[in-house]
Amino acid sequence: MPFGEQPAYLRVAGDLRQKIVDGxxxxxxxxxxxARIREEYGVSDTVALEARKVLMAEGLVxxxxxxxxxxxxxxxxxxxxxxxxxxVGGCTPFRQEQTDxxxxxxxxxxxxxxxxxxVVAARLxxxxxxxxxxxxxxFRAEGEPAMLSTSWEPLDxxxxxxxxxxxxxxxxxRGVVERMAAIDVVVDNVVEEVGARPALAEEAMAxxxxxxxxxxxxxxxxxxxxxxxxxxxxxxxxxxxxVAYHLPVKQWAPAGNGKGNGQQ
Numbered sequence: 001m002p003f004g005e006q007p008a009y010l011r012v013a014g015d016l017r018q019k020i021v022d023g024x025x026x027x028x029x030x031x032x033x034x035a036r037i038r039e040e041y042g043v044s045d046t047v048a049l050e051a052r053k054v055l056m057a058e059g060l061v062x063x064x065x066x067x068x069x070x071x072x073x074x075x076x077x078x079x080x081x082x083x084x085x086x087x088v089g090g091c092t093p094f095r096q097e098q099t100d101x102x103x104x105x106x107x108x109x110x111x112x113x114x115x116x117x118x119v120v121a122a123r124l125x126x127x128x129x130x131x132x133x134x135x136x137x138x139f140r141a142e143g144e145p146a147m148l149s150t151s152w153e154p155l156d157x158x159x160x161x162x163x164x165x166x167x168x169x170x171x172x173x174r175g176v177v178e179r180m181a182a183i184d185v186v187v188d189n190v191v192e193e194v195g196a197r198p199a200l201a202e203e204a205m206a207x208x209x210x211x212x213x214x215x216x217x218x219x220x221x222x223x224x225x226x227x228x229x230x231x232x233x234x235x236x237x238x239x240x241x242x243v244a245y246h247l248p249v250k251q252w253a254p255a256g257n258g259k260g261n262g263q264q
Contacts, residue, residue: 009050012041016051020060020071027073031061059213059239075240078141105146109167111135113155120152123221123231131155135166138206145207146240151232157185158229176222176230189223194243199235207237214238 006014016032019025032040037048052069055061062072115129124132137149151166162169163179171179177187199207199215207215218234 008041008043008047009054012037012043012047012051013054015041016055017058017060020055025071027071029071030067031055031069031071033068057212059210062210078146078241105139105141107137107139109135109137111165111167116152116154120231123219124152124154124228126154126156131159133158133164133166146236148203148206148235149232151230153230154228158183180222180224180229185224185229187222187224187229189226191221191223193219195219196238199237203235207235209237216241216243218243 016025016037025031031052034045034048034052037043037051038045041048043051052061056063056069060072060074061069063069112134113131114134116124116126116132118128120132121128121130124130126132132152132154135151135153137147137151138145139147139149153166155164157180158164161183163171163182165172166179167173171182180187195217196214197217198212199209203215204210204213209215214237215235216238219231220234221228221231223229
């Protein structure tokens with residue numbers, strides 16, 4: 001659809017959005033009132049209201065009870081660096097999920113046994129209702145909530161072992177690779193999928209965001225000999241973080257040049 005044929009509320013929202021991006025409407029500035037938008041753009045109250053709703057849904061503005069609608073301060077995104085997995089002594093849950101060494105963080109956690117949902121069961125390749133240990137984390141960076149994580153481990157792997165509870169026992173707070181190795185389970189592969197969706201109300205509240213704002217979801221599964229031994233969802237606000245993957249590249253040489261195949 002050509003720009004000129006856009007619905008009026010999108011044209012108004014687009015102009016206000018550009019003013020926010022350009023700094024004409026800086027953070028903490030009150031957004032023009034519905035009446036002001038109506039007069040300035042020559043639109044109806046309905047169009048003015050819908051334009052404001054668009055900006056709010058995009059996370060550019062926020063409503064303040066009894067005061068009005070204000071431009072939100074946009075955070076500078078931090079990086080979640082994904083660099084591979086290996087056993088490192090003393091690796092904490094925060095360090096597993098935030099490998100930027102400049103960031104120091106704390107976390108809170110709680111673990112509970114539960115029957116696996118159909119989704120979790122499919123990811124762990126166990127029957128629906130199979131017993132799992134669910135652990136929920138809240139990670140904080142510089143005191144502010146940064147990420148949420150929920151992990152599930154099949155109890156037919158870890159049950160009645162010293163590592164059944166991720167945050168208790170002799171390997172409390174260590175990485176999955178190291179904990180599994182302690183019970184002779186060798187993790188040899190990790191798969192991650194990154195997606196985005198609107199935040200659930202409880203996620204937004206825990207992370208200091210607004211319900212409906214986009215979150216990044218990293219769905220991760222650890223495998224040992226092809227068998228899933230842990231799966232987790234890591235959730236963070238999309239406007240605060242970027243996921244950066246560092247993937248090693250193996251050297252390759254065309255066949256017949258005498259390189260890469262032991263020839264000199």
